[in-house]
Amino acid sequence: MIADADPFALAGVVITEVLQGLKRDVSRLEHYLSQWDMLEPRGFSTYREAAALFCAARAKGVAVTTIDALIAAIALEHGATLFTLDKDFSRLAGITRLPLYVF
Secondary structure, X not given: OOOOOOOOEEEHHHHHHHHHOOOOOHHHHHHHHXXXXXXXXXXXXXXXXXXXXXXXXXXXXXXXXXXXXXXXXXXXXXXXXXXXXXXXXXXXXXXXXXXXXXX
């Protein structure tokens, strides 16, 4: 991904998830994360899409968190490919049009 020179950005909610799990080196990682471009929700439509993704997943028997649905909605809204190692996103991508980066 980075070697291919694809642009890389983080959603603000992802930064929150990373930082809340840290026990040490917080300021160093904050500095590092602050260097990346940010993808943010564009408004009401983002949250409506997140709810629709959550409901579509639930209807197919796929459990996702509200935060994961929001991350997916932000990625879709920006036309971004989502990089993740989280299997929940793989299951979500299987029932939506969410593109995942496969390495």
